[in-house]
Amino acid sequence: MNPERDSCLVEVLDRLLDRGAVLNADLIISVAGVPLIGVTLKAMLASMETMLEYGVMEAWDKSSRDWYARQEAKLLLNADETILFKAFGYLWQEEGIIGAWVPGVWNITSRRVLLWQRSPGKVVFERPLQDLYVQRTKASSPERKELELIFPEGSAKIRLSERLEFEEALAGRRASMVAVEV
Amino acid sequence: MEESQDMVKEARYLYSVARTGHEARLGSIGIQENNVYTIPYKDIAAIVHVCDAKPYHTEDTKLAEEWVLEHSYVIDQATKMFGTVLPFSFDVIVKGDDDVVKDWLCRDYEYLARELLRMEGTAEYSIQVYCDYDYLETLVLAKNQELLDLKNSIEKEPKGKAYLQRRNLDLKLKNLTYSEAGRLADQFCSGIKPLVKELKSESRTSWTPEKYRDKKLLASCSCLVSEEAVKRLGEVLEEINRKDGFFVRFTGPWAPFSFVRLQEAG
Numbered sequence: 001m002n003p004e005r006d007s008c009l010v011e012v013l014d015r016l017l018d019r020g021a022v023l024n025a026d027l028i029i030s031v032a033g034v035p036l037i038g039v040t041l042k043a044m045l046a047s048m049e050t051m052l053e054y055g056v057m058e059a060w061d062k063s064s065r066d067w068y069a070r071q072e073a074k075l076l077l078n079a080d081e082t083i084l085f086k087a088f089g090y091l092w093q094e095e096g097i098i099g100a101w102v103p104g105v106w107n108i109t110s111r112r113v114l115l116w117q118r119s120p121g122k123v124v125f126e127r128p129l130q131d132l133y134v135q136r137t138k139a140s141s142p143e144r145k146e147l148e149l150i151f152p153e154g155s156a157k158i159r160l161s162e163r164l165e166f167e168e169a170l171a172g173r174r175a176s177m178v179a180v181e182v
Numbered sequence: 183m184e185e186s187q188d189m190v191k192e193a194r195y196l197y198s199v200a201r202t203g204h205e206a207r208l209g210s211i212g213i214q215e216n217n218v219y220t221i222p223y224k225d226i227a228a229i230v231h232v233c234d235a236k237p238y239h240t241e242d243t244k245l246a247e248e249w250v251l252e253h254s255y256v257i258d259q260a261t262k263m264f265g266t267v268l269p270f271s272f273d274v275i276v277k278g279d280d281d282v283v284k285d286w287l288c289r290d291y292e293y294l295a296r297e298l299l300r301m302e303g304t305a306e307y308s309i310q311v312y313c314d315y316d317y318l319e320t321l322v323l324a325k326n327q328e329l330l331d332l333k334n335s336i337e338k339e340p341k342g343k344a345y346l347q348r349r350n351l352d353l354k355l356k357n358l359t360y361s362e363a364g365r366l367a368d369q370f371c372s373g374i375k376p377l378v379k380e381l382k383s384e385s386r387t388s389w390t391p392e393k394y395r396d397k398k399l400l401a402s403c404s405c406l407v408s409e410e411a412v413k414r415l416g417e418v419l420e421e422i423n424r425k426d427g428f429f430v431r432f433t434g435p436w437a438p439f440s441f442v443r444l445q446e447a448g
Contacts, residue, residue, distance in 0.1 A: 001420040002416055003412070003432045003434040004432065005434065011308075012250055012251060012254045015269075016253055016254060016271060017250075017271065019271070019440045020271035020439045021269065022270070027276055027277065028274055
């Protein structure tokens with residue numbers, strides 16, 4: 001049998017990123033002393049491998065090279081909706097007496113506030129911006145970075161390190177509607 | 183966050199080191215259509231393009247993919263022109279101008295020349311052997327009288343006992359099939375080994391094409407193979423591929439990505 005040169009991206013990536021020669025760090029460009037050898041691409045390869053391992057990508061083939069773009073597009077926005085703020089954070093969820101911080105990415109769009117989990121790709125929490133208030137909880141401390149979202153049906157405890165920016169983004173969006181309680 | 187690269191403004195993106203003592207222009211085939219050329223020292227040369235002193239970095243995956251394929255293309259073209267090259271990883275950027283690159287070639291000349299010689303006339307190939315596990319299991323069962331007897335006796339047993347015996351049979355069969363798979367993998371490897379200069383076993387593969395998805399990976403390796411041995415290697419793999427229940431994937435040639443060792447240099 002003759003060897004096939006199947007230049008599929010995953011194989012090229014595998015060779016170019018994880019194999020191949022590198023040079024002494026003193027010779028090459030680095031970020032803060034760490035040689036930066038295709039950091040983005042390495043992350044990309046790692047996520048592809050994980051997905052392949054778990055069989056998520058059954059239809060994977062050459063034509064699916066744009067999977068990453070599709071993955072990103074899974075957070076569906078309305079036609080006139082734009083993302084104004086994005087930061088990693090948590091939502092406190094309680095089931096009976098058991099509670100846990102659920103991680104995700106807090107998004108403030110022109111219409112709603114939502115917590116997006118990239119894997120498995122779902123909106124964990126969302127509320128329209130109207131009638132949404134935010135206030136710091138009693139437990140809030142500079143370290144905890146907690147906030148309480150208050151809406152007509154109830155409230156939700158959230159946590160994110162960019163608390164100030166979150167408050168500002170929300171206030172900016174709602175400035176004309178409701179004063180943000182701080 | 184980025185450190186000031188010691189005020190270095192110029193840099194060279196490094197694709198590979200090749201066996202040539204000449205200045206050559208490979209055209210605008212580099213990443214983002216950059217002009218690729220050689221920086222020779224004695225009888226070896228670095229293949230580079232001029233770039234800014236900062237890494238190639240993007241969040242745009244399409245663009246990143248393009249860069250990787252362009253990098254790979256330059257290595258392929260250089261291999262066509264100069265024979266086997268020492269391929270570099272993505273985003274290896276030398277701080278400084280042509281003279282800095284030349285200084286490095288001079289400093290590491292002995293090592294680079296030796297690596298080039300070791301790779302001369304060879305290329306990297308990738309081999310995966312897949313097998314149909316269910317088929318292998320039937321083969322194992324057919325050859326094992328003890329298990330066959332057990333299988334036949336189960337049908338006559340009452341329900342409860344039959345259940346336990348079936349579990350016993352399944353477990354034994356599974357273990358035997360695993361060890362048979364291991365034995366076959368070793369057998370295949372020892373058939374391949376004499377035909378290659380170097381062999382690196384891999385515990386897993388980065389990618390499984392659709393047609394092998396429902397098969398089990400029995401063996402996976404990268405091999406450094408001389409040009410003249412490729413045909414014979416293909417024949418040996420064909421023999422394996424012809425066996426019922428076995429499937430061979432044979433890809434290449436690649437530049438010797440898995441075998442080039444420069445980390446220890448200088």
